Amino acid sequence: MRIGLLASRVRTEEKRLLDAFAHRGAEVDVIDSRTLRFGLGDASPPWQVILNREISGTRARYAAVSLEAAGISTLNSARAGEICGDKWQTSLALQRAGVPTPKAALALTPEAALDEIAAMGYPVVLKPLSSSWGKRVSLIRDPDAAEAVLEHCAALPAPQAHLIYLQAYVEKPGRDIRVVVVGDRAVGAVYRNADTWRTNVARGATTTMCDLHGDLADVALSAARAVGADIAGVDVVEDVDGRLLVLEVNSGVEFTGLQRALGEGCDVPGAIADLTLARAGEMTTEVPA
């Protein structure tokens, strides 16, 4: 049984994952996704399970699709990566599964977005369909700002940038919550605190311990299941009434901030390593049809 860890950049997370595998006596091949190529009908690559830690969403998705086509089990699956990599598909999946999430909309042109924003009301959050780390996410408070932001979107060269994803802004108490789900378990939660409205750790938000109470764990697990992710970073916000709403689900979860805040009481890399090894075990015992 060979396990691969796919990454073009070995960050603290990947090093901790490799340490966790080594601690369990498991050998793992580190595969640089920049070297991968797939030919139709090629012999299957030598791995049975791949832990997909590729930082580029595009490479991660195409690697997963190609590896799965070759009979390799990937964590997360190609389908989960596709849904999590698209905020509208995520919203649809959450709604379909009855997971509480803010009102959201997709407009197929910036002009249609202006009408939709007027219908939704202000403030509203505009997000690129597939961005991460809070990049180019805009909080729009009035029609002047809406027109300006949409004009910029229209000027971007990529056709996908002209599809406008909108999410109702949820007033939050200077923080949101990141829950990490691994398999059928929510393994840890932290508050992400920021002075600004964006609470991404990549933008400087600080993390502090959050009690992973039953409701929070249930919501996060439901969200991960809704998008089909075995490993997920679920972003949850508490509204003014204390209701928990899922903002988005990340399939290539970064956990250094969470791990630092939770310390020894939580072992995210260990949980991911255990899940990967369990998957490898299932692949070994599967009887060919």
Next chain:
Amino acid sequence: MIAACPECERKLDLPDSTRLSEVVECPDCRSELEVVSIEPPLLVIAPEAEEDWGE
């Protein structure tokens, strides 16, 4: 392990736990450097973050 920064030629002392594809920062010129070889240790300017990078 000693490797030179390709930008400013500062000699960096890399820990033995350094891995391929890891990114380190040059303390002098602040360049982000990718480890592309362990034996011998070799650093190149790391790729810039692209639009689709993230979680």
